[in-house]
Amino acid sequence: MRKGTERRPSARERNRRSILDAAQAVLREDPDASLDEVAARAGVVRRTVYGHFTSRHDLVVALVRAASADFVEQVGEVDPDAPDPAGELAATLLRTWSTSRRYGPVIALARRTADDEIRAAMAPFHTIMIRLLENGQRAGVFSRHVAAPVLAEVLHAGSMAYQHAAQDGRWDGDEADVALGHLLTLGVPETEARAAVARATT
Template identity: 40%
Template sequence: MQNESSGPRRDTRDRILDAAVEVLGASPDAGMGEVASAAGVVRRTVYGYFPSRSDLVLALARRAVDEIEAVLAEEAPADKAADVAWADFVARLWPLVHRYRVMVVLRRGEFGENIHVLLGQVERALADLVRRGQDAGVFGHHLPAGILSQTAWSAVFTIADDAPSRDVDAAAVTVATLLLLGVPQSRATALAARSGS
């Protein structure tokens, strides 16, 4: 028996989620029919995997959180300097930001509370990273760690909203967020270059 974690069933589910990211990213109010069309399946197939639009949106949010947490775990281990970890995290995340930007848009709507809970895991991990940087003296103390991390994290999506990732490179975004965290410009520029952004 085919299990859902592999094979054609999993491929179809992933194709629907990939299509949903694009469709809902372009039009947050798009319906299941538009997602089905973009995924190359019929509506009934989408509903077979996601019984409601809410289920689809929450699956997108869970997937985004899992991906972001995986990148953060790889790029920000406890033994890496916090400013280096932040730079590496943003540089690695930026090329994929369009996949997560839809969560920020949908978070403002009817699914906001549930998405907020899911993204809260990422936000707590980023606040811990910023606190670690403040304790080490590489990030500023001009705001509490939770607010400061949220400000820098939100800037990534604000930049993505105003300038698609093809128009602004990862180095510029990395430098901008490090400056918000209180890193001196020369250090921020060097970290962005080092991260290969």
């Protein structure tokens, strides 16, 4: 390859990307959608889908891996030992909300299976979030009535609830509202929670 030139994706790579994009959109609308529906949205025949993914499960795992890559890319910016855990959590939620909304329905679908491979794909993001929550608990900023891993699950469920409400037209808030809601869930007083969100947005 000549210096300064980029390799163009092959037809197979373009097909795979089209299938993944289509699957993400279709499964967001209908978590029980079939591979035929994914193929139709991608503009390919079912055989082409099977040429990349041997089953619907394999396709979902591939989507979760893509989501994990997005999350993990942003994890590098998270300081789990930050002296301002509330502000750090708010900033993390602000950065990851768009990814969470894009992939949330697929991740929720995948979690139904409790698949070890899927859990492993999301583990780096969950691990650093738990560390940040533990930091906030030690500092007395976050509630200590339950362990940090449980709080992480509570926050995930809350994010999913916001996403569903937005899709149904029952909620029209933004990522700042999500960050505020999560901090309130963690026991941060409202005035302090709003201040933390403000710090995260500056």
